[in-house]
Amino acid sequence: MNQPTATRRAGEGPVWVTGVGTANPLGQDFRTVADNLLAGRSGIMRVTDLELDDTSCKIAGRIGAIPVPLGHDPAAFGALDKLQQLILYCTTQALVDAGHWENRGKLRVGLVLGLGAEWLRAWENDFHATGGALLRSPRGDEESLIRIVQQQLGLRGPATVVAAACASGNVALAQGKNWLKRGWVDVCLAGACDMWVTPMALASFGRLRVLSRRNDEPAAASRPFDKDRDGFVMGEGGAVFLLESARTARRRAAHPYAELAGHGATSDAFNLVIPNADPGPASQAVRLALHDAQINPDDVDYINAHATSTSVGDTCEAKVIQSVFGSSVSKIPVSSTKSMTGHLLSAAAAMEALACLIALRHQAVPPTINLDNPDPECSLCHVPHRARPQTVDVAISNSFGFGGNNTCTVFRKVA
Amino acid sequence: MLSKDECAIAAVGMAQATCQDIAALRKNPHTPNPSPSGRGESTEFSLLKHADEHTVVGVAAMLCARAAFPEDFSFADWGVVAAPRWPGRLSSYAPLEKYHREGARSVSAMLIPNLCLHAMSGTVSLAFQMRGPNFGVGGGLANVPDGLLAGMVVQLEQNLPGTWVVLTEWTREPFSPAAAEGTPVLQALALALTTEATSAAVGQSFLFAGARYLRLEPSEVLTTQPAYPRLQGLLDYLVDPTDDQPWWCALDWGMDLVLGAEGKE
Structure with missing residues (x-):
């Protein structure tokens, strides 16, 4: 690509x-x-x-x-x-x-x-x-x-x-x-x-x-x-x-929520419904978004995961995040706000863009509720149950979908 | 030299089918448009088994357009934008009837992945192994300008070697398989949008002779009415591009979409 x-x-x-x-x-x-x-x-x-x-x-x-x-x-x-x-x-x-x-x-x-x-x-x-x-x-x-x-x-x-x-x-x-x-x-x-x-x-x-x-x-x-x-x-x-x-x-002295800093999109070309076990194409979407925003993986402070709560999808996304962020994966907090909202289907990515803006505005990472026993196949820096106050200057939102769609959007705090 | 809001058109493919034709196309989308190269892809299209009619005919148009490219040409980094007009109308009628007769257990798992607005772009991306972005656009009366505009934006902004735009619509909307027998025809058009650099890299020989550019330009006459051109008009222009005038569509925000051949105006 x-x-x-x-x-x-x-x-x-x-x-x-x-x-x-x-x-x-x-x-x-x-x-x-x-x-x-x-x-x-x-x-x-x-x-x-x-x-x-x-x-x-x-x-x-x-x-x-x-x-x-x-x-x-x-x-x-x-x-x-x-x-x-x-x-x-x-x-x-x-x-x-x-x-x-x-x-x-x-x-x-x-x-x-x-x-x-x-x-x-x-x-x-x-x-x-x-x-x-x-x-x-x-x-x-x-x-x-x-x-x-x-x-x-x-x-x-x-x-x-x-x-x-x-x-x-x-x-x-x-x-x-x-x-x-x-x-x-x-x-x-x-x-x-x-x-x-x-x-x-x-x-x-x-x-x-x-x-x-x-x-x-x-x-x-x-x-x-x-x-x-x-x-x-x-x-x-x-x-x-x-x-x-x-x-x-x-x-006009408007008060921005954030900068819409980058976007990346690819397709799996693998299956209409099942996500690709190979993290390559989805990882590429995330990399394209970071490149578009002109930032490095280490610059990301929060990842809002697509993670829908399905066995296959969550595991695949964990591999994608591990692939892109490498050793930093243990430090960058990841949460799925679908644990609270459910999966809004066509509107899911918009809902999760909103979650990123909230993280940037409130300087806190929203939690993944119900995360009582993290799946060892999804080894990430989870934020279970409770929000985590921290500096959030850059937040990204992964969204994947039927048709092999892989997308990522980057939001940056406006100084 | 292309202008700021302009793409080159590298290839064009068209297909059309009645309801009866679609059953055969579903098994072998080459049926009405045999590939000149004789590449036998019918087996790889088992993914059309549950596809919406729009997707089936859209894939047939893609196959037709692909024949214009060199046999070893790779579309791996290309994107695809699909703009069907009212996808899923024909395919959703029987499942809805069945749901009312037999309940939730009668509903197919394949309904949502195949009937939504994104289904055709996803299927085309999979069928042609394209790993650029894919999405559906429009879905209603404005499918033609919506599809062309979205394809142009993807091509101009995402640094891809090319972007396919696939447009589909019925000549007359059918509502059930029985009632659709006969005259309604599902038409499809596939356009390969590229940059000049891509065209040059693979040689000019495959550039479509009748229409070489898609351009957005300021309107000379302002309109406040939304543009709902039928696909038939665009197909007519492409089939018989001898007319000196390009195909154009006046948008209701002060711009025109223009598709034509250089030096013809």
């Missing part, structure tokens, strides 16, 4: 994250999520609103009712599909948080969202409700949610959906950053949302035998790197980030 060019083009500069919008199993704003994440609280619960009689997994990380965001009519918002509510909430919150809500109509605002199953989810929900009217009448789904949301927010700029399975959020962040670098947008909303805790998704993942069956102890079910893990727990939610150049952010 070729190395990215280290020399930046003239006129380019760092890209900062200056706004955050989120609703996820741990909360619906940055501060609440940070409090819960660093306190090691679980957002996993029993699913009670779906008929799951013969489904093996009956637990998930859920979000409650989504608050009406600024500038939206409560009745109209309440009538929307919940995925649309989630996207509107996260994007609006990110614009407000960054201080760009009022002037959004004067800017070229890009919108790139990770979302892997917009239509499958819509068709399934409709099938349960009407017996498949939407599938039989394709005129009903002409507009994608991202276009609808773009129009509702009055945004002018490119808008698209990207899907790299569980790595979608990292791909969205990379695309958003690239749009900024190329001058196609003034600012860009980038992130991912997913609301796919549905009977069919639970059934299909269940048949793949990748879901936990600890239905009687939801908070203990997601246990990445633990010897007694038995699969992942699905989650729902999203996180959207406002990206802008450091130059413009400084000019």
Whole structure:
């Protein structure tokens, strides 16, 4: 694989994250999520609103009712599909948080969202409700949610959906950053949302035998790197980030969460579902991200692992981390926040980007809860049960997915 | 010399199939587009057994495009962006019916990996042993401009030797296998985007004659309407590029996507 060019083009500069919008199993704003994440609280619960009689997994990380965001009519918002509510909430919150809500109509605002199953989810929900009217009448789904949301927010700029399975959020962040670098947008909303805790998704993942069956102890079910893990727990939610150049952010005295410093992506070309036991391609994604950020492995202070709590996946990722970080692996703290949130599927990487921002902002590494007996096959510098206060100047987030997707994003504290 | 927002097009492949054709393509995607080199890849495509129809025809278009490259050409470091329009519609109907009849145990484990928006890019990456980035894009009405734009960004920003863009859509949306028999045709286009350096390194002989560049340029006429061009229009241009005008798509943010041959405008 070729190395990215280290020399930046003239006129380019760092890209900062200056706004955050989120609703996820741990909360619906940055501060609440940070409090819960660093306190090691679980957002996993029993699913009670779906008929799951013969489904093996009956637990998930859920979000409650989504608050009406600024500038939206409560009745109209309440009538929307919940995925649309989630996207509107996260994007609006990110614009407000960054201080760009009022002037959004004067800017070229890009919108790139990770979302892997917009239509499958819509068709399934409709099938349960009407017996498949939407599938039989394709005129009903002409507009994608991202276009609808773009129009509702009055945004002018490119808008698209990207899907790299569980790595979608990292791909969205990379695309958003690239749009900024190329001058196609003034600012860009980038992130991912997913609301796919549905009977069919639970059934299909269940048949793949990748879901936990600890239905009687939801908070203990997601246990990445633990010897007694038995699969992942699905989650729902999203996180959207406002990206802008450091130059413009400084000019308006914005308060950055972090610099979006680097990205790397490769493919296993091994199997559509099973991760490659050879750590080579995934390690290359991490190396490309570090190279893009112009840092060395020793510069990393925190690794947010993809680790979903499956036997194969966690072990493979441990090998990847060991391969990239060598002897430093015993010193760089690693945690999987999916132990608390569950696996947000398309939105997982965005959720974990948020965890990195929390680590940078609070100078503390979030824990892996339920890590009672670390798997000896996953020998890493774990942070079990409790957050670890420490200096965090650079945090990276690994995200891998079906289709052999390997991605890594680097975040750097802004001095 | 390519401009800032421009990629060279090294090869083009097209495929189309009705529902009945897809069953045969699933077993041997070479069927409508036999490889000139006679390379017998049908056995390696067992991974299409559970694939969505869009993926099957997309792989067939890739095979067609690959035939333009030298036989020993390696795509190992290439990336792939796939932009199907409404993937999974046909393939999800029967499983949903079955779920309602028989419950969760009837649902296939292969449903999610093969029907999501990322399924085609992942399958193409695996089938052609490409280890660059792969992801799906669009998924709805804007699949053509979304796919072209995303492919261009990957190619321009990630220092890859090349990036495949695969676009697929039905001429008319079918909703169930029975109803889809007959006229609806699933069309696919595979474009190989490269840099000038890559093109030069492997020789110009494989550069596609009818369209040599994909470019983003400022619009002369501003539009506020989203662009939803059909794939058919792009295929028509590529099949018969004698028209002096390039193919173009006005985006609603002040830019045009233009695909054409140098010196033709």
